[in-house]
Amino acid sequence: MSQGVPTEDVENEMNIGLSSYHPLAFAAVCSLSARCCWSLGAMESDNLAYMELAIHQAKLAMESLEVPVGCVFIKDGNVIASGRNRTTETRNATRHAEMEAIDILLEKWQRDGLSKAEVAKNFSQCVLYVTCEPCIMCAAALSFLGIKEVYYGCANEKFGGCGSILALHSSSSESFISDEVPQRKGFKCTGGLMASEAVSLFRSFYEQGNPNAPKPHRPPVEKKVE
């Protein structure tokens, strides 16, 4: 797979208008985000290909009755890890796709005997493709690790940590140079890549009803018996 470098214009275009979409909303209409994707052009084919892989992971999550979110980590144009949501299986609501993939990477690099400096350097060269905007927890984690860049599908208006609720990807504007204040790490972040696909996965998941949600929420829809 060849590497494509996104142009500034294309990125700006992709950022249009996604804030109004809620990935969990039934009524979300995806025509606008779909149009954004149609206009991407050939330069974005790599981005789309990587996001396709993330979507594939999300579909795997859905097949396991997990909230459908998936991701891939790319370094030097290669997929080095993929992850999908495993919150239901593990009964650990922090096991988001990103955390799964990060653990795979850390385990792999430890096995390879990489030094801490090498691990940090590797993360600084990683690009993450994830179907839904990283939540506040994952965005913080990505910033702690010093990841280079994130592409996400649809915005996450309830939990999003890359602009929707908090903007943890933007490094602090006032850069204190001091021993006392920890240096925040930001990362480049672009939303709207294949957002409509990500939203439609959410929609079909919640239309079946989330059997694992606490009781009052979204009971499974009973299908009519013909």
Added chain:
Amino acid sequence: MLGMEEVVNECLGSKDPLRFEAPFKTKLYSLGFWVAQHKHSAVLPLLGSSCSVGEAHLSSLIMNEQLQQIIHIPANPPVSPTRQPTEKVYVALIEPKHANTIIRRLNQTAPLQNLHHLKRIHKKQVQGGKPELFVILCLASENEKQSQSMPPDVEDVVNSYNLTPFVTEVCKHAALSKEEWEEQCKLWPTSYHPPTYNIHGITGFSEEDSKSVFSFMKSTIELAKSGDHLFVNAALIVDPLVGQIIASACDEVCSWHTGTSKAKTETSHFKQSEGFTSDADANRIARDTTLLSNGSSNNLKQCDTTVFCLNPWQFTQQSLDGSPCYCHPLRHAAIVAIEASAARDRHLFPGSGLSEKLYEVDSTHSSPSGSPAKRQRITLENVKSGGEQAENTEGSNSLTRPYLCTGYDIYLVWEPCTMCAMALVHQRIRRIFYALPNPEAGALGSVHRLQGEKSLNHHYAIFRVVLPELEFPAER
């Protein structure tokens, strides 16, 4: 005298320990070794030598006065009661005999939408005369030039009773505390409803509850300083209904080994971190500590003294280090504790069809405490009606599996970072108790305030537990 909170904040916020005035140092000392040692290790030897007999006496007085506190950290940043936002309204002086009719007409034609906390009538005592009655007519336009634009219905009232409207200011939002309410009433009387719907503890703790909170916090601190590693964060997940520890953990950032960590959490819920092996991670706190405790900690590895929630970005700031990486920068104490509680859940309630299991429990168990969804409310009722408690807790202990950590509390030595705080939202923790604030990276009031983010699908209550007598073994 400074409150405990201010003393600690001042201590943590100050860059230069030497600038503290003598009385302040005394108070700082009374807070215990812990705070001073962490941020300003240099303070301590200085304190030890400079405390006069009189100061030492004062110190012990303070200790007796303010032994322990539980401070609620609210969802909104505290606003000074005197600086509450206001709104302009039209009011008018009315004849007492018309009051009823006017109020009825106004309530029908011009109800005070979003201002339900305001009393419609303000009775002003005039010195040596009859009280005067003022009534709120309607909201005043922000634009001064449109000062005469009242709704027609209100104008009718004004005309028929020959009123002279004028503009005054009232408080825009309902009071959240008694202090705010008292301040509001100086402008215009309002009603105040203390929060009753909220999570248990916000309106105060009973003596028994406080005891249990302090005891769990002390256990958490013991956990943090157990073994050789003095300065890690520790987390204790607790079921307050039965006073049971569900999971406990310390930071495992440096000691992480692939393969072993999962097995550990599967088998033991009460495990403590193993000794650290990495020799990396010289950071500021580590330096300070080594500097300070000198003789007693010579054999401490520097890595052992790192609270990762305090500077979670340190992973990317390490100086180049060629040794192999046994490090997982995200295994903060809260994350590890959540993992352990999830492992416990899978262990106690095995079976893959967990959703069916959950529903089964719901439908077959007739006692109201059987439903995890109702658990929180039951807790409140239990506290009020102590008698049924034993029965209910027995039921909940043996039969039901709560959804994630619903109904559980977590105790942390340090205010958690953004990642940990959001993880605790995801895992549905009910209350968070921490001992020490995290001014540079804390997400529960210091840098962010996740308990106040309305869009999140779960909200916990936050409490800071002040334990002034905290000491390290080296101090005893």
